[in-house]
Amino acid sequence: DAGITQSPRHKVTETGTPVTLRCHQTENHRYMYWYRQDPGHGLRLIHYSYGVKDTDKGEVSDGYSVSRSKTEDFLLTLESATSSQTSVYFCAIFDRERGGLDTQYFGPGTRLTVL
């Protein structure tokens, strides 16, 4: 999983509660990403970061915020969770593959259920 850890790996929460997911990497990668994956939709980009305190929105950013105060950590926050945010969340980094291609590598995912 490209040296990326995600925590928690599973979480069940109730509608209206705040939730924070953490992505941690140890190799000083500049770009980090948060995706959600739902049946029939594939991977959809929520937010990404291109450096400490530098973030930008993806295609499905409504209801989500992010923060990156250190290179190694990228946090995804659901301010007030809704059932539509039940999903599997993946963190990714941008790195150079063994054959020389810069591309995205993924963490193991966090399975979030909002009741």
Next chain:
Amino acid sequence: QKEVEQDPGPLSVPEGAIVSLNCTYSNSAFQYFMWYRQYSRKGPELLMYTYSSGNKEDGRFTAQVDKSSKYISLFIRDSQPSDSATYLCAMTPMDSNYQLIWGAGTKLIIKP
């Protein structure tokens, strides 16, 4: 219309069959084309990539790009039950390769 179209399947084939997985795209600026494999309850992992047009082979896997038709394919020869997974295509323009445009993924089932 999505920029990248991929049939979600599932595609079920018998062990040993040749599998063909495909994506179509609309943006002629795409230069890098990637295939990721995702096992159940795991993160996607890069399987193969090609640059511009042509074929690339890696063991039982062949990736093919036809830029004139805006069509990419992944072929799996002598398919094995361990190949059962979701296969996602992704692509990117050369000048912004930190952003990927994703297909929805095709779920492949290889029956023993």
